[in-house]
Amino acid sequence: MKRKFPNLSKPIRIGNVMFRNRMFSAPMGGTDITADFCIGPASKAFYELRAKGGAGAVTVSEVMVHGETDGSHAYHLDLSIPGSLASATYTADAIRRHGSIPSVELSHSGQFAGTYLADKTKKQSLTQWGVSPTVRADGIHVQPLTQEKINEIVQAYGEAAGLAKRAGFEMVMVHGGHGWLINQFLSPLFNKREDHYGGSLENRCRFAVEVLKSVRAAVGEGFPIEFRMSGSEFVEGGYDIAEGVEIAKRIEEYVDLIHVSAGTYQGTFGITHPSMFTEHGTNVFLAAEIKKQVKKPVATIGGLNDPAQMEEIIASGKADVVEMARALLADPFLPRKVMVNEDQDIVHCLRCFVCMAERAETTTRRCTVNPLIGRELEGTDIYPAPVKKKVVVVGGGPGGLEAAKTAAQRGHQVILFEKDAELGGILNCEAAIPFKYEMYQLGQTFAKQARDLGVDIRLNTAANKQNIEAEQPDALIIAAGSSPILPKLEGIDGPNVTLINNYHKKPDAIKDSVVILGGGLAGCEAAIHFARQGKKVTVVEMRKEVAPDANVRHRPLLIQELAKGVDVKTEHQGVRITSEGLWCLSPSNQEILIPAKSVVVAVGQRPNRSVAEELLDAAPFVVEIGDVVRASTITTAVYQGYHAAMDI
Structure with missing residues (x-):
């Protein structure tokens, strides 16, 4: 078999262990901690x-090595804890039995102990130990580690x-980056010690060398030791x-794989975890x-999800x-799809941070x-249904396609009715x-998968009770989506006005100055796009803040991007639109003009309830999903x- 991505698919020996390919699953915090x-x-x-998805290695994250000085927000491996070794053993076995090498990340948070505790008030009761005495940004005092404590750690x-x-893990990763304890020793930002652990680079590396x-x-x-480090703290x-x-x-001499990440705990979240606003492979x-x-092997990371780009990274050295x-998370089977030349079926990560926002807010995971x-x-x-049925799906957006x-x-x-000429629904708005x-690509991938599975797709076909009942379905899934809200403003039908949902159809309609009516997520992201094109951009929002619908991880980065060029x-x-721009009522109730050649309306979406209500009795089993x-x-x-x- 000729592999499309031969370098990604090639095995690699690290230490005395052979890994089946060059695609590793990096550390991600689990979904439950006892x-x-x-x-x-x-x-x-x-x-x-x-x-199961084919990764060469899977790293469990994180094992905190010294509970006394690190108020745990993660796992421990400690014989004094009943079940600790057993749970690690079962996990290593679960990874290894699918041909992947199980690894575990060994960490210490240092002065940031308890960062991911669900109960944030508990952080106040922790004794914080760090490299040097300091006061954290949140007011918590940090005690310097004594030599005795360093030896213990x-x-x-x-x-x-x-x-x-x-327990059966065949590699360990020592976390020396991102502002955790080892990085705190390495970094002049944190390390102000005057003993043999501070000052010169040799001294600042001493703790890392002792740990290794x-x-x-x-x-x-x-036995492979992977060392995770920040190549630069930025x-x-x-x-x-x-x-x-x-x-x-x-x-280098103490490790087998050097894993190069980026950034530190203080202010570089969007660098350590590149957002949609940055190029893939930026680190x-x-x-x-x-x-x-x-001379030792080197690993790279940071927003990578395109096999062609990853192949080039390996091929070019x-x-x-x-x-x-x-x-x-987006596609656990990405490595397997790469190995068998099925890259067109990869579901790509959107870098939307839903996974990390959920982790921060509820200590669970969602993608x-x-x-x-x-x-x-x-x-x-997904197992075959015991009784095969006829299913009609109304709507070819992400929910309907799924x-x-x-x-x-x-x-x-399965028959899918879509009123428009193409599948993808609201995702098509993102093409431009x-x-x-x-x-946009997500919608196209879902559409391809549906076609490959034999779904009878009927485009340009609006669903109504008559044509649905004519199919005599056993089950009906209504995923008719939503429509843009059109505010009742004078001038809303003007030639200088574009609905955000229609921008992809006529991107050239937006001139060099634009005002966006609506400061939700869609409006703000469009504003960033227009600003990057060199346009003069203003966002108008009636609430006290913009993008309240953005998640807690994405929103701060979005605000940073807005600050680069959006008023x-x-x-x-907004009260009316003219050829001059958008007239608004200011906080002091004064009418002001925001001059712009183009006005983009992005005030939100309204469920297509009329479609759902007409179809509620069109099949024995009916369920509504998504925006509808x-x-x-x-x-x-x-x-x-x-x-x-799955319920049918």
């Missing part, structure tokens, strides 16, 4: 799915590594790539620079391994495009915005579409 800090059954299933890394090996020696003594020669007072290279050279240059200077996290994530224990395989293809996978006869193109006017209400119920998100539509089909 009261005793063990890996819960839901987490075991969560990690196993990535192994170094020993604890080795003990945890030894237990991981006993402790781990090596516990696991033995040939903050004032931190280290840059030049010093990152020197750090890599100093730790690869860090790994490429380090690889020039070391920028890195030896590519690691993915969010991409393997916009994958309804199984975080709920793997409920089953990840429902149609899932029902087809179960063996049902480059950083949201993957949302935002909150508490302003309540204008919501892609996440909701996909999740409800999947389960509607």
